[in-house]
Amino acid sequence: MRDLKPLRPGDWGILCLGGLLVAWLMAAGPGGGDRVVVKQAGRVFLEASPRLNRMVAVPGPLGETQIEIRDGRVRVAADPSPRQLCVRQGWIRPGEAAVCLPNRVSVEWGQARYDSLNY
Amino acid sequence: MTASTIKFPASAEDRRIAALAAVGVGLTVAEAAIPLPVPGIKPGLANIITLVVLYRYGVGAAVWVSLLRIVAGALVLGTFLTPTFVLSLSGGVVSLAVLVLAARLPRAWFGPVGLSLLAAFAHIATQLWVVDLWLMPGLSIMGWLPVFLGAAWLTGLANGLVAARMLRDRPASAPAAAHAPLMRGPL
Numbered sequence: 001m002r003d004l005k006p007l008r009p010g011d012w013g014i015l016c017l018g019g020l021l022v023a024w025l026m027a028a029g030p031g032g033g034d035r036v037v038v039k040q041a042g043r044v045f046l047e048a049s050p051r052l053n054r055m056v057a058v059p060g061p062l063g064e065t066q067i068e069i070r071d072g073r074v075r076v077a078a079d080p081s082p083r084q085l086c087v088r089q090g091w092i093r094p095g096e097a098a099v100c101l102p103n104r105v106s107v108e109w110g111q112a113r114y115d116s117l118n119y
Numbered sequence: 120m121t122a123s124t125i126k127f128p129a130s131a132e133d134r135r136i137a138a139l140a141a142v143g144v145g146l147t148v149a150e151a152a153i154p155l156p157v158p159g160i161k162p163g164l165a166n167i168i169t170l171v172v173l174y175r176y177g178v179g180a181a182v183w184v185s186l187l188r189i190v191a192g193a194l195v196l197g198t199f200l201t202p203t204f205v206l207s208l209s210g211g212v213v214s215l216a217v218l219v220l221a222a223r224l225p226r227a228w229f230g231p232v233g234l235s236l237l238a239a240f241a242h243i244a245t246q247l248w249v250v251d252l253w254l255m256p257g258l259s260i261m262g263w264l265p266v267f268l269g270a271a272w273l274t275g276l277a278n279g280l281v282a283a284r285m286l287r288d289r290p291a292s293a294p295a296a297a298h299a300p301l302m303r304g305p306l
Contacts, residue, residue, distance in 0.1 A: 007283075010229035011229060015276065018236055018271075019272060022269045022272050
């Protein structure tokens, strides 16, 4: 076998394509989602559009968690949990989720999954 | 006491595969001790062994060494048959399949670095898919996709370069020294 360079033309191709893919994904940001998904005890409590401003009260074992949807953003406005972790997280960035563990409520961005019920 | 009639004759190739898998297990255990910021991201050093074996001893040996390493590594780490093991095995099997196919690519164009990158991408893509489908369905992990793919790109490149270096320093011309040829390598 003759001496070959560690990086051959095809390797450079794979390397550049992979790098481009990663760079593109990072630039596009977390594609996030176009739906707000609120779960209570692991079950979907509400799936809503982020464009409709509203306050949602989610009942949990400790009390009500208030979720605010405003101008395409979503946050946990109030929660009865002792450490207030999910409230202090503020507006949830696309791709992220806020979990109020003591009250078993989670808010996350999701993709719309169209099925016959959506229409 | 009568002598056992059951015998397990081990050929030289069996011993070689076992020795190489053992090196992989050692690397798996060693990297399990490294604290990492995000769960699921690790260097995958054992893949260096898989690549070197693939180039030096062929596809069959690479499949054996890799699967033995996954099972034995899980036994050593105590993750056998846990979700961690399922992730490890599924990622391993798919990246092996990709390696088997990629090994047929022309050698003048594609070397260990390209194969390593392809294997790394196949590995993480499979694991994300399994997590999304089976482990945590509904939890949106796709926001982490650039992070995971970026890590795969980096570790795939690094492991490929190490494998290329090892293959260059110790070409496959000395089958007599085939027992544990990696022990005296750069590792």
